[in-house]
Amino acid sequence: MRLPNMSTNFLLTPIPESSDQVISKDVKLAILGSSSVGKTAMTVRYLTKRFIGDYEPNTGNLYSRLVNNEGEQLFLQIQDTPGYTQVQEDFFQVMDSISKCVQWAEGFLLVYSITDYASYQAIRPLYQHIRKAHPDAKIPIVIVGNKGDLLHARQVPANEGIQLANELGSIFVEISTSESFQDVSDVFQHLCKEVSKLNLHCNGERRRASVIPRPRSPNMQDLKRRFKQALSSKAKSASLG
Numbered sequence: 001m002r003l004p005n006m007s008t009n010f011l012l013t014p015i016p017e018s019s020d021q022v023i024s025k026d027v028k029l030a031i032l033g034s035s036s037v038g039k040t041a042m043t044v045r046y047l048t049k050r051f052i053g054d055y056e057p058n059t060g061n062l063y064s065r066l067v068n069n070e071g072e073q074l075f076l077q078i079q080d081t082p083g084y085t086q087v088q089e090d091f092f093q094v095m096d097s098i099s100k101c102v103q104w105a106e107g108f109l110l111v112y113s114i115t116d117y118a119s120y121q122a123i124r125p126l127y128q129h130i131r132k133a134h135p136d137a138k139i140p141i142v143i144v145g146n147k148g149d150l151l152h153a154r155q156v157p158a159n160e161g162i163q164l165a166n167e168l169g170s171i172f173v174e175i176s177t178s179e180s181f182q183d184v185s186d187v188f189q190h191l192c193k194e195v196s197k198l199n200l201h202c203n204g205e206r207r208r209a210s211v212i213p214r215p216r217s218p219n220m221q222d223l224k225r226r227f228k229q230a231l232s233s234k235a236k237s238a239s240l241g
C-alpha cells in the first residue's frame with residue numbers, strides 16, 4: 001500500500017529472481033517524532049551505514065530494502081514521516097499523513113532528541129495515537145532518545161526516557177546516530193524481529209521459513225491412484241444399485 005501524499009525514495013536492493021523461492025515476509029515500519037530529532041538521519045544511517053549531516057525537511061519518504069534478519073529474509077519498508085510541532089501552519093495536514101502512516105505500519109520508532117525537551121513531550125501523544133489506531137494489537141514500539149553524543153546540550157535526563165518507556169510498556173534506548181551505526185542498526189533489527197514474530201503469531205500458523213517454495217506441479221502417480229479409487233467406488237455403488 002502506498003501512502004497518499006508521500007513520495008517514494010527507493011533505496012532498493014533488487015529482489016533476486018530465484019527459480020523456486022518467493023519472499024514471504026513484508027515488514028512495515030514507521031519512524032515518528034518531532035522536527036529535527038534525526039528521523040531521516042537514522043533511517044539513512046541504517047540503510048547506507050553513512051551519517052549524512054543535513055537533509056531537507058522531510059515530507060514523508062518511503063524507503064524499501066531487502067534485509068536479512070537472523071537468517072530470515074525480509075522485505076522491509078520504512079516510512080519516514082514529517083516532523084511536527086503543534087504550532088506549525090500545516091499541522092492538520094501533517095497529522096493526516098501521520099494518521100495514515102499509523103494505520104499502515106506494523107512497528108514504530110518514536111524518536112526524540114535528548115537536546116529538545118519538547119520533542120520528548122511529543123512521544124506520549126504519538127504513542128496514544130498508535131494505541132488508539134491498533135487497540136487490540138500488541139504493536140511493537142521502540143522509544144529512541146537520539147543525539148546521545150550532544151551531552152553538553154542535554155535537556156532530557158536518561159531516566160526520564162526509561163520512566164516513560166516503563167510506563168508505556170515499550171522498549172527504550174538512547175543512541176547517537178552520528179556516532180554509532182551499530183546502535184541504529186540494532187534498533188531497526190530488533191523491531192524487524194518483533195514485527196516478524198508478531199506476524200507469525202497473528203497468522204495463526206507457523207510459516208516454516210521466510211521463503212515459501214513455489215507449488216510444484218501435481219504428482220502424476222498420486223493423481224492416477226486417486227482416479228482409480230474414484231472409478232472403483234463408482235463401480236461398487238453401481239453394482240449395489
Ligand SMILES: Nc1nc2c(ncn2[C@@H]2O[C@H](COP(=O)(O)OP(=O)(O)OP(=O)(O)O)[C@@H](O)[C@H]2O)c(=O)[nH]1
Pocket residue numbers: 033034035036037038039040041042052053054055056057058059081082083084146147148149150175176177178179
Ligand atoms: N549531533 C548529532 N546530530 C544529529 C544526530 N542525528 C541527527 N542529527 C542532526 O539533526 C538534524 C536533523 O536531522 P534529520 O534527520 O533531518 O531530522 P528529522 O527528524 O528527519 O527532521 P524533519 O525532516 O524536520 O522531520 C540534522 O542536522 C542531523 O545532522 C545525532 O545523533 N547527533
